[in-house]
Amino acid sequence: MNEVKQEKVVVRGLEDVAAAETRISYVDGVNGQLFYQGYNIHDIAEKASYEEVVFLLWNARFPTKDELSTFRSKLVAGMRIPSQVVEMIKLTPPNSHPMSILRTAVSMLSIYDPDTEDIGISGNLRKAIRLVAQIPTIIADLHRVRKRQPLLSPDPNFGIAANFLYMLRGTPPDELEQKVIDLIMVLHADHGFNASTFTARVIASTLSDMHSALVGGIGALKGPLHGGANQKVMKMLREIDNVDMVQAYIEGMLENKKRIMGFGHRVYRVEDPRARHLRKYSELLSERIGKRHLFEISHRIEKIVKNAKDIYPNVDFYSATVQNALGIPEDYYCTVFAAARSSGWIAHIMEQYGDNRLIRPTSKYIGEMGRPFISIENRTI
Numbered sequence: 001m002n003e004v005k006q007e008k009v010v011v012r013g014l015e016d017v018a019a020a021e022t023r024i025s026y027v028d029g030v031n032g033q034l035f036y037q038g039y040n041i042h043d044i045a046e047k048a049s050y051e052e053v054v055f056l057l058w059n060a061r062f063p064t065k066d067e068l069s070t071f072r073s074k075l076v077a078g079m080r081i082p083s084q085v086v087e088m089i090k091l092t093p094p095n096s097h098p099m100s101i102l103r104t105a106v107s108m109l110s111i112y113d114p115d116t117e118d119i120g121i122s123g124n125l126r127k128a129i130r131l132v133a134q135i136p137t138i139i140a141d142l143h144r145v146r147k148r149q150p151l152l153s154p155d156p157n158f159g160i161a162a163n164f165l166y167m168l169r170g171t172p173p174d175e176l177e178q179k180v181i182d183l184i185m186v187l188h189a190d191h192g193f194n195a196s197t198f199t200a201r202v203i204a205s206t207l208s209d210m211h212s213a214l215v216g217g218i219g220a221l222k223g224p225l226h227g228g229a230n231q232k233v234m235k236m237l238r239e240i241d242n243v244d245m246v247q248a249y250i251e252g253m254l255e256n257k258k259r260i261m262g263f264g265h266r267v268y269r270v271e272d273p274r275a276r277h278l279r280k281y282s283e284l285l286s287e288r289i290g291k292r293h294l295f296e297i298s299h300r301i302e303k304i305v306k307n308a309k310d311i312y313p314n315v316d317f318y319s320a321t322v323q324n325a326l327g328i329p330e331d332y333y334c335t336v337f338a339a340a341r342s343s344g345w346i347a348h349i350m351e352q353y354g355d356n357r358l359i360r361p362t363s364k365y366i367g368e369m370g371r372p373f374i375s376i377e378n379r380t381i
């Protein structure tokens, strides 16, 4: 058989390949820094609200007080979802993964959104507000449907993040909980050309609609090598259950070449800057709910993995114990990530539309060429 002669260089996993230019966020993997529109995450975290960050990602500047107030009201008002989507949620099997339902629900929202096919700037901004507002409602409603509890409407006194927690749990979050859920949303809002953002941009580059791009982003985020890691972290902490068991458990994993969930990163060679903020609240909140051992186990894992492999926690590691302490069920952790990241995906989708070139790479063909066709009656195995 003929072989194909090609000069193509394959970069496995597109590691270090710059697939486009962006102004939205920058991940400095060498120095462990993250910037949203030029602002260092450490200067934003705990100072700017999630709504301020969403405005920043979409408009390249922070809002004024008046702009923020209008933006926040629009977002909270946009949290309602069509009754048909609630009916669909009710029909789903109780053991299906919340990320699968979220993916399906966002796809379904496109059918009822009056602006789905309008990918102009104003149509996109209207959809953007609705989507960022509706995703937390889908997640909260799903949980309450499964618990056979009545669905709740958003409280206009809360922003998106606190409303999410209120509508999920049914109890209003106290001041610390409001601050922490807002922080989680801020820290997860954007992160360069990660797998789910890239997926969303590929879909947008075909000039398909924003909902389709988000559905793709949700699908990519769901995987355990990406946003699905936080749920696996909690499973690991439950399995270990005791600080004295950490050493043996982790050494066993490493000896068997198993990955420790919540550790390592394609871009960061040092600690993920988001982990610093989450570690602090993991300790504070675990202590507060009488589960300090979960933080102690996490901290011990961190030390062992660092010593053994020089690998650091990523955003998913301490987010598990923080979400646990906020009363978010384990299988919903990735949906919280998706709710926050929807704002970043949308910023990237709009940036892609603004200066579009179809993303269509090539591949290096390594198969055979010129194989003779044999008609079915003459074929043997």
Ligand code: ACO
Pocket: 194, 224, 225, 226, 227, 229, 258, 259, 260, 261, 262, 263, 264, 265, 266, 267, 309, 311, 314, 315, 316
């Ligand atoms: N546990 C143990 N070893 C690890 C881990 C880990 N979590 N991550 C990387 N390594 C090791 C690899 O085994 C490899 O070691 P070796 O050179 O001795 O064979 C080395 O580090 C390099 O690993 P790569 O696979 O080349 O790193 P890559 O950039 O492909 O992986 C990834 C990045 C997928 C995130 C990886 O670190 C991983 O699987 N982590 C666990 C899952 C996770 O936490 N995902 C969330 C990432 S953050 C996010 O998406 C929000």
